[in-house]
Amino acid sequence: MNNIGQIDRRTFVVNAAAFGGGLALGMDAALAQNVVRAADGAPEVTAWVVIRPDDTVVIRIARSEMGQGTMTGLAQLVAEELECDWSKVTTEFPTPGQNLARNRAWGNYFTAGSRGIRDSHEYVRKGGATARAMLIQAAANEWKAPASECSAANSVITHRPTGRTTTFGKVAEAAARIEPPKDVTLKDPKDWKIAGKPLKRLDTLPKVNGEHVYGVDVKLPGMLCAAIKDCPVFGGKLVSFDAAKVASMKGVKHVLKVGDSAVAVVADRWWQAKTALDALPATWDEGPNAKVSSASIAEFIKSGLDAEQAFVGNENGNARQAIAGAAKKVEATYAFPYQNHATMEPMNATAVYTPDRCEVWAPTQNGEATLAAVAEASGLPVAKCDVHKMPLGGGFGRRTTNDFVQQAIDIAKQIPGTPVKLIWSREEDMTHGRYHPITQAKMVGSFDANNNLTGLHMRIAGQSIIAFVAAQTLQNGKDPFVFQGLNPGGAEGAFGYTIPNLLIDHAMRNPHIPPHFWRGVNNNQNAIYLECFIDELAHAVGQDALAFRRKLMANHPKHLAVLNAVAERAGWGQPAAPGVHRGLCQHMGYGSYVAACAEVSVSDRGAVKIHRIVAATDPGHAVNPAQIERQIAGSFVYGLSALFYQECTVKDGRIEQTNFDSYDSMRISAMPKVESIIMPSGGFWGGVGEPTIFVAAPAVLNAIFAATGKRHRSFPLRHHGLTLA
Amino acid sequence: MTILTVNGKAHDVDVDPDTPLLWALREWIGMTGTKYGCGIAQCGACTVHIDGVATRSCAFPVSAAVGKQVTTIEGLARDGKPHPVQKAWVDLDVPQCGYCQSGMIMAVAALLKEKPKPSDADIDGAITNICRCGTFQQVRAAIHAAANA
Numbered sequence: 001m002n003n004i005g006q007i008d009r010r011t012f013v014v015n016a017a018a019f020g021g022g023l024a025l026g027m028d029a030a031l032a033q034n035v036v037r038a039a040d041g042a043p044e045v046t047a048w049v050v051i052r053p054d055d056t057v058v059i060r061i062a063r064s065e066m067g068q069g070t071m072t073g074l075a076q077l078v079a080e081e082l083e084c085d086w087s088k089v090t091t092e093f094p095t096p097g098q099n100l101a102r103n104r105a106w107g108n109y110f111t112a113g114s115r116g117i118r119d120s121h122e123y124v125r126k127g128g129a130t131a132r133a134m135l136i137q138a139a140a141n142e143w144k145a146p147a148s149e150c151s152a153a154n155s156v157i158t159h160r161p162t163g164r165t166t167t168f169g170k171v172a173e174a175a176a177r178i179e180p181p182k183d184v185t186l187k188d189p190k191d192w193k194i195a196g197k198p199l200k201r202l203d204t205l206p207k208v209n210g211e212h213v214y215g216v217d218v219k220l221p222g223m224l225c226a227a228i229k230d231c232p233v234f235g236g237k238l239v240s241f242d243a244a245k246v247a248s249m250k251g252v253k254h255v256l257k258v259g260d261s262a263v264a265v266v267a268d269r270w271w272q273a274k275t276a277l278d279a280l281p282a283t284w285d286e287g288p289n290a291k292v293s294s295a296s297i298a299e300f301i302k303s304g305l306d307a308e309q310a311f312v313g314n315e316n317g318n319a320r321q322a323i324a325g326a327a328k329k330v331e332a333t334y335a336f337p338y339q340n341h342a343t344m345e346p347m348n349a350t351a352v353y354t355p356d357r358c359e360v361w362a363p364t365q366n367g368e369a370t371l372a373a374v375a376e377a378s379g380l381p382v383a384k385c386d387v388h389k390m391p392l393g394g395g396f397g398r399r400t401t402n403d404f405v406q407q408a409i410d411i412a413k414q415i416p417g418t419p420v421k422l423i424w425s426r427e428e429d430m431t432h433g434r435y436h437p438i439t440q441a442k443m444v445g446s447f448d449a450n451n452n453l454t455g456l457h458m459r460i461a462g463q464s465i466i467a468f469v470a471a472q473t474l475q476n477g478k479d480p481f482v483f484q485g486l487n488p489g490g491a492e493g494a495f496g497y498t499i500p501n502l503l504i505d506h507a508m509r510n511p512h513i514p515p516h517f518w519r520g521v522n523n524n525q526n527a528i529y530l531e532c533f534i535d536e537l538a539h540a541v542g543q544d545a546l547a548f549r550r551k552l553m554a555n556h557p558k559h560l561a562v563l564n565a566v567a568e569r570a571g572w573g574q575p576a577a578p579g580v581h582r583g584l585c586q587h588m589g590y591g592s593y594v595a596a597c598a599e600v601s602v603s604d605r606g607a608v609k610i611h612r613i614v615a616a617t618d619p620g621h622a623v624n625p626a627q628i629e630r631q632i633a634g635s636f637v638y639g640l641s642a643l644f645y646q647e648c649t650v651k652d653g654r655i656e657q658t659n660f661d662s663y664d665s666m667r668i669s670a671m672p673k674v675e676s677i678i679m680p681s682g683g684f685w686g687g688v689g690e691p692t693i694f695v696a697a698p699a700v701l702n703a704i705f706a707a708t709g710k711r712h713r714s715f716p717l718r719h720h721g722l723t724l725a
Numbered sequence: 726m727t728i729l730t731v732n733g734k735a736h737d738v739d740v741d742p743d744t745p746l747l748w749a750l751r752e753w754i755g756m757t758g759t760k761y762g763c764g765i766a767q768c769g770a771c772t773v774h775i776d777g778v779a780t781r782s783c784a785f786p787v788s789a790a791v792g793k794q795v796t797t798i799e800g801l802a803r804d805g806k807p808h809p810v811q812k813a814w815v816d817l818d819v820p821q822c823g824y825c826q827s828g829m830i831m832a833v834a835a836l837l838k839e840k841p842k843p844s845d846a847d848i849d850g851a852i853t854n855i856c857r858c859g860t861f862q863q864v865r866a867a868i869h870a871a872a873n874a
Contacts, residue, residue, distance in 0.1 A: 067822030067858045200818045207823030208814045210758020210798035217757035271748035344762050344824040344857050393824030394857050426763045637859025660767035669849035671861035
């Protein structure tokens with residue numbers, strides 16, 4: 001099995017070098033260290049750093065790269081502490097199996113929740129700093145000088161008193177034998193030279209010449225390709241299929257049942273497999289959900305808006321009482337639909353199974369979970385399995401699941417020894433996704449006679465992702481995750497207003513459509529519900545949307561700082577161009593504070609031109625401002641595509657949208673000018689890939705209200721005759 | 726047998742004539758730089774040039790490509806030098822996940838051939854590829870950079 005891949009399988013060779021006696025006392029422990037080597041024989045200084053004799057620095061990356069730039073950012077953090085020459089840096093992804101075999105030397109592989117950098121910055125920096133200390137020590141040993149007289153910069157080590165120099169490549173072999181220091185001091189971010197800088201990505205070149213090998217591009221000797229069709233209704237089963245009808249079609253090798261609910265055609269080539277699958281007669285038992293529709297789901301969700309039972313996420317004072325005794329009451333109900341991730345690269349996985357070993361090549365956001373899924377689906381011990389993480393053609397949360405990996409193994413197990421690449425058609429991908437959860441919210445606000453906000457009740461009704469993906473972690477039935485950005489405090493997603501009487505609660509209603517993490521997750525609808533309603537409240541009492549918010553935000557200086565920053569840059573309070581109207585919002589999630597001000601104009605025919613969005617983020621530390629800017633601009637494309645176009649509707653238990661013709665996505669013509677304000681205030685580490693998506697929709701919605709006087713509370717906006725211009 | 730000329734080289738492929746050119750390229754010739762995104766000519770990830778014209782190869786039968794010059798992302802560079810669009814893409818660090826970028830670059834290269842100095846309106850009209858990462862701000866800047874190179 002070692003030679004099946006064209007993709008380099010990095011095998012680590014532990015070189016238990018034998019060392020003779022007669023060595024200096026005190027060095028025994030150091031020399032007892034085994035040198036771990038990369039496949040090309042280069043020594044590993046620490047798990048994170050391999051240095052080749054030609055001074056190339058190979059930095060190991062555990063988190064997945066799906067376009068968000070985490071790979072480059074993590075490499076910057078390691079390189080910063082290592083003091084290496086950035087132009088000599090390359091990266092590689094150790095496999096999850098190697099991680100397991102080495103007692104998780106690379107930590108967590110999970111790449112979601114904007115955690116790639118914020119959850120691993122400390123140990124990767126230590127990996128770099130430790131390697132630097134070992135390299136310096138190796139040079140000092142060679143020079144018989146104290147390490148304290150030596151320093152490293154740009155991959156060169158200098159003995160300061162004599163001016164002697166050597167390079168990392170020359171001392172790496174010796175450094176790899178040195179006992180790592182137990183503790184290292186990390187740099188103060190204000191001294192950063194590589195981290196914190198707007199460096200270019202490390203992986204661009206193969207993406208512009210067609211050489212980047214994504215999961216869908218994997219080629220293995222003797223490989224067959226599979227196309228799959230799962231029961232159109234979630235929860236249904238495959239009853240039968242007529243393999244004879246397609247058996248003689250060109251290239252067709254096998255027609256296989258996959259799990260309880262799917263059938264796959266395996267052929268020489270994927271196009272042949274798909275063609276045969278389209279012609280394959282199959283019958284389904286559509287199960288208990290065959291009559292479910294969008295209307296029945298909406299009714300079910302709505303039943304939660306006034307339900308007695310609800311889980312409390314944030315409460316102070318007595319909101320119900322304040323509302324009951326209010327001089328003025330404002331009420332509104334919002335709804336947010338199902339949405340598919342629609343990654344550009346459809347789901348796929350390539351698997352080889354033998355009774356002794358199972359390996360998978362897959363685009364995954366969670367390599368370790370994929371490894372566990374391989375072990376479970378193959379029935380083999382995890383030590384006999386491995387996962388080769390392929391670059392992802394988009395993730396957005398979808399690839400934290402392993403449903404497609406399990407299918408690939410189910411197929412591979414039926415043809416032992418033959419590699420098989422499973423690719424979903426776009427239609428399969430659209431109709432068998434894991435969807436942004438569906439919710440509604442009833443918002444009620446109360447004012448006293450002087451137009452002071454006295455109370456707010458936010459009742460969320462709808463679906464819990466956690467109930468579907470990790471029900472065992474619910475807290476007495478409660479899903480705390482539905483309150484993203486609405487929490488009473490904490491470092492992850494705190495509510496940014498002080499309201500004397502506040503109640504935010506959730507009535508869980510779980511339809512059969514599987515929900516999942518979708519870039520921004522629950523923050524997306526929570527920010528719309530809250531930030532549009534805050535606008536409604538300000539409007540109800542004739543107050544400026546910024547001034548109204550500021551009054552409630554005195555105790556939330558970091559939330560307020562980003563809001564003030566966008567207001568100032570956008571020129572809030574000063575006239576916009578004729579016909580142009582502004583909308584504001586702020587939110588906190590994944591540890592970062594974000595705000596946006598959108599400028600739009602709306603034509604008589606409902607064409608919405610988004611001229612400009614000013615967006616601010618305070619992620620605590622900014623590891624690569626250039627990539628953060630790209631994430632901000634990209635998050636608006638993703639979020640505004642959803643706001644204007646995207647909804648997955650349900651008819652007869654199945655998803656109706658099958659491709660980009662019924663599930664549109666923004667094109668370049670609608671791209672607003674995005675101005676980013678990156679304002680890291682230090683002292684904490686927030687995420688970057690997601691947070692600004694929260695404020696995309698509410699800023700635009702508030703601007704549309706300013707332009708038209710119409711408040712839209714259900715989505716996508718095309719249902720209200722609005723299109724992106 | 727079908728003879729396809731791809732990046733100046735003739736390939737003899739044993740493929741049904743109604744097979745989309747995309748899959749002939751990817752699976753019969755083995756060139757995977759051209760991507761599958763939708764299969765219905767909506768997203769543009771599969772864009773190649775046929776006799777110089779940007780064409781969505783997922784909905785273009787291989788039979789219609791016979792006798793024509795097919796250029797893919799792998800054949801865009803000339804004499805070992807990247808195409809100006811590829812160079813601008815690298816200079817401005819355009820791709821995020823990169824999956825749609827082969828098609829995006831091919832669409833832009835065809836636009837610049839027709840309109841060497843496109844206006845923003847020209848770009849809006851000609852470039853209709855989907856990018857889910859949302860690289861459009863950089864794409865636009867890179868198109869202008871390539872045009873002014």
